[in-house]
Amino acid sequence: MTAKQRIIIVGAGISGLAAAFYIKRHKPDVHVTVLEAADRIGGKVKTIYKDGFTIECGPEGYMARKKGLTDLIKAIGLGDQLVHSKSGGYSIYVNHRLRQMPKGAVMGVPTKLLPMVTTGLVSPWGKLRAAMDLLIPHVYQDRDLSVRTFFEKRLGKELVANMIEPLLSGIYNGDLSDMSLEETLPQFASIEKKHRSLILGMKTLRPPKQKEAVTKKTGAFVSLSGGLSALTEKLADYADEIRRNTSVSQINSGRVTLDDGTVLNADAILLAASPKQFGPLLNFPEAWALSNDKRSSTATVAFAFKKEDVEALDITGYVVSRKEQLHITACSFMDRKWPHLAPDGYAFVRTYVGTPEDQALVHQSDAAIAQAALADLRTISRIGTPLFSIVTRQIDNMPQYTVNHKQRVHAFENALSTIDGVFACGAMLHGVGLPDCTENARQTAEQAVHYLNTLEHAHS
Template identity: 40%
Template sequence: MNSPRIAILGGGITGLSAAYYLLREAREQGFTPQLTLLEADRRLGGKIDTERTDGFVMEKGPDSFLERKPSAKQLVVDLGLEKELVRNQTGQAYILHRGRLTPIPEGAVMGIPTRLSPFVTTRLFSPAAKLRAAADLILPRGNYDDDVSVGHFFRRRLGDEVVDHLIEPLLSGIYAGNIDHLSLQATFPQFAAIEEKYRSLILGMKRTRSPQANGGKPQGAFLTLKNGLQSLVDALDNALPPGSMRTGIRVKEVKKEANGYHLLTDYSETIAADIVIVTLPQPEVDLLFPRYDFLKAHHSSPATSVANVILAYNAEDARLEMDGTGFVVPRREPTTITACTWTHQKWPHTTPAGKALIRCYVGRSGDEAIVDESDETIVGTVRQDINQIMGITDKPLFTRVTRWKKAMPQYTPGHAEWVAQVRAGSREHLPGIFWAGASYSGVGIPDCIDQGKHAAHDALAFLQR
């Protein structure tokens, strides 16, 4: 086989994973392609960005990944970093309810009750709401001819109050979205499958819980690396051929040619490729491929902007009255922050002795204006919220504000059908173009790694054909 020219657009975790697994699989097949990865930013890693200062390990983007989705842990193992893995500490998680931190009921799985006593005794819901949620035990299966929203699904099964007070803040935070506008099939299809199999969501979740969850010692569900997730990016960079990763180069357009594709860059350079793996956000795709209507998003909901706010303290200045790992905030609460992690308790390795590290989040679908404010305004607003909620009044040692503009794609109903349309249209009109990344089939680190790995495999299969 001649050495094919393969371009990967985007140097986030999706593009880096695609490059790593493409080269590995190609070498197993006996050839080495000419690989070029192009990243517009000056750094690799996308939303993964770790700062290490004075013994603090601070994540400006995601801080961990789910172990039950195996691709991220497998990549860590493949890169020889398994000794660096750290599991989160478990502890009580809270919901902000009427201005006070209220424990999430024991046995609630993603907000779905699986134990009777904690649900009956919690202050989160009125007696009428508890009775309404119990109706799930007798309600028939839903009949959904079309994709529905996450909110529609859960409101039908458990009622509005349980959704608004518990399920919404737990689920919407993953996408910084509004669950009444998020596609069930594209975000949480497992719940539809449980309803289909067991009819009752409560009974189904109870039967599918792990033995550990039903009484064993709790174990953290998340993993990270001792020196931060940036270690994963650095290891991928080091594992790839020198010179194959090109940063600070933005592709302006991808043109289809008789013998492949031409990538036009903002430096008036043209890069030829036989295959292109695109891992960029969907709005950028519209600019790269302006002539292909099937690529355009099926909805008008723009990606959401969010900001991550880190506050470091001396431990005595940030004493918490409760033990735990943090809390989430329902939309109905009159605060700006949407969630808060007590990082020094959830990830003790990130914080030097005698210090405390708190991470707050602001911005969500329909409520993003704060993200455009100055650092001083954002920090001041966050400090006001944590003062009211946790009674922390002292000035932090230092703060960090990281904005992620239009970084959280919103999977509205019909999203899965749109992704299928993009892939089918590409096979017909853009053969050799492959799509992966948070705009398509999942926003978490494991989801993005999976997509990069699958795109690499599909690209090599295309070459073989």
């Protein structure tokens, strides 16, 4: 009888744990060990349960249209926990006021004329400049460029500063000046390629079905009623063994070396650790090129309030223009978006601190971060005294997809493919959103299973 094949997964974030699930689904008889440096699993996915609140410290949900993750959730038996976000407007805090995003704007890019003409977000000159998009020749020429260069050339600096930048930096926590267009917003590159004008091209994008969806009461995101940690906990059940507090220092073909010098052998190894670990663990130039790329730090502050202590604005959140020079970059009224997160009569407000240009506050104490965030929130709307706050930091742990990221990933994957039985997935490679991570984990797990099957046949 031949010995059971073994695979080691490094990193118990959503990527590593989803990979464990997919490997077991395709090859139930392989022994899967997950090594995790921290004392808990989940990585950036972290739900804390306190006084009846379900506090999401990392991701809060994902785009409902990305069906792969929903299929995964159903496959592991959590389908009955799926909840849709409530729809509600998002505003932008700019020029010292909360202003509504004009109707029809997609990622800050206008698609309708009338709401743009009447919005106070951009000056008359800014609007005129944006309208020049209708005449301007192609900016994207099949070569990657920064998101800022692309949008400023098409729509002008003011619209970028007041509408696009606050939204995108809220989502990607990045600096538009070096953010890769091809990797972060490929859809805009293709629209421009096909229609030249973004404004005209975006109009054609919305299928009739999507128009209907916008008028419905549910938002575009889904999550789990028990908190997203339920997902990582459940996925972890598929691994044969999970070792916490086990940090890996080196990966070679068939061999993993731990920080304490212990060497573990395996038929295949799948790296799913944090972005900065690719270089040190794999130690080849293309891996270093990825992990030496820009990363940023951020902190989220979750505040619990009595409902009456939070001004009842008619929105589910807002983003803050960098021109305002506040510490916070975005704020979500989480209980309005996700009623399951707070008990009746209470409010849960979450705000983000830390931009690529201003990382200092993220390194200060929890109390200092919470105090600065609260002061900023109070500049914008009426907010009382919180019942408690929870600060969560990601230090140097947010990957930034800078210009030519795609080419670096391609070079990395080519180099990795020359090392027998070593695979990699994770937010560093093909998208930071949870659905992108799980899709990348699925594909990588399938490659690993194919490799193991080939090994098995060669030995039989």
